[in-house]
Amino acid sequence: MQAAVRMNAALSALSENAQPRPAGIELVALSKHYPSGNVAVDAINLRIESGSYCCLLGPSGCGKSTTLRMIAGHETVSGGDILLDNRNITTLPAAARGTAMMFQSFALFPHLSALDNVAFSLKMKGMSKAERHAKAQDLLERVSLGHLAQRKPGELSGGQQQRVALARALITSPKVLLLDEPLSALDPFLRVQMRAELRRWQKELGLTFIHVTHSQEEAMALADLMVVMNHGVIEQAGTPSEVYNRPINEFVARFMGGHNVLDTAHGKVAVRNDHLRVLPASQDQGLPATVTDVEYQGTYVLLGLDARYTVDGVDRRAEVCAMLPEADFQARPYVPGEPVRLNWHAAHPL
């Protein structure tokens, strides 16, 4: 508790004193083609508000890391522009952009102390030892790690290493912090804890964060702006609730999870798992289906179902999933093999 209070005070001090105003980022027809002919990013347009938390999300190979690396200046651009606060940074060297990168597994030097890790980029810039150590110590104090400055990364917990990585990224006073899968090296429990810290840091510092992840859950928990990518293009960008509740197409509905895509006489619709109603087969309304799987999840029970039905005389089949509150399931349990009917009280057209 005391550490949290210290951290809050430190972060306020950090945002007031050390950090420049956050910057908005704009990508204009940004593309990356590799010589092999591979199009990693295909003319994407995106506006990220100053001081917001943006998550780039998508399946493996969709182009999210390439996009982040182009913003960082670690990858050349094949076409289009990157603007930071309306300044074109497309061809600037990485160090001159006003961005800093925090990597997957933190990429800390194992043989250097936390202090020297944080001070490293200032050493590269030729700053004297006394001056860079003073700055690094100050930043470590501000993330509540001043007392561990002499420890090597191997002597720190995963969460402490993440704070060292944050301090190291912040020492160049960036306007935009770029995070490449920053939580993937942590175990699931710590990941959730550190996710909350990242969000708190971002709000306290008021910086623009752009965070690459392939976890829908992580993006939903963190993002002000969630950007779903696929095959080098942006499928949808919006707040987590916009994207979750109004997926723009079948890809987004399926990728976000928690939805069933069904063919109806009026076209394809997405129905949330918790909006699907399971009725006894004796009901003669709804889609006929068979229970294939019953999974107890604590507060709810997940039913796997095989629905077979006809639309305009054409046979259809869909494997769907229904989420039942535990009490409803206890009141009327279902078993695998049981025939049922399916109905829904809300559907989103695709």
Ligand SMILES: Nc1ncnc2c1ncn2[C@@H]1O[C@H](COP(=O)(O)OP(=O)(O)OP(=O)(O)O)[C@@H](O)[C@H]1O
């Ligand atoms: N140096 C390269 N040369 C050729 N193709 C590349 C190169 N680097 C990446 N690619 C290709 O570009 C596409 C996008 O890659 P990218 O790393 O941006 O995807 P990603 O969405 O971050 O995936 P992951 O989640 O697996 O990291 C992929 O098809 C990848 O194979």
